[in-house]
Amino acid sequence: MGVQDIVEGKRQWRAHMARVKALPPDYRIVYKEIQRYVFKVGPVDLLDGSLLSGIIDFFEEGVAAGRGVLELVGDDVAAFCDGLIKDSRT
Structure with missing residues (x-):
């Protein structure tokens, strides 16, 4: 990883x-x-950054639709996260 990669x-x-x-x-x-x-x-x-930026995309769509955040993710944020990463290696 070069300096340009770090700056980018x-x-x-x-x-x-x-x-x-x-x-x-x-x-x-x-x-x-x-x-x-x-x-x-x-x-x-x-x-690769797609997980967190995808969440922001999802949230921005929710805001535009006038929905509350808990309508999107539910009351258990940890369970929502588990669902996002269930097929990922940790």
């Missing part, structure tokens, strides 16, 4: 976090819990 990775992460900050507060709280859970469990395919 930081740029992508900052853009990702800007999208998170644009979400309503309840969505941000649930996203942070999902992020904490996923980082702790550590699915191998997390490195």
Whole structure:
């Protein structure tokens, strides 16, 4: 991994976090819990970035539809996360 890769990775992460900050507060709280859970469990395919960005896409669609975050993920956020990573190597 070269310096350019590191710089590009930081740029992508900052853009990702800007999208998170644009979400309503309840969505941000649930996203942070999902992020904490996923980082702790550590699915191998997390490195390609599609899991977390896919969650943001899902949340942005929920916001646009006027739905609450718990309508999307349910009351048990950990069970929602388990469903997301059930077929992933950890």
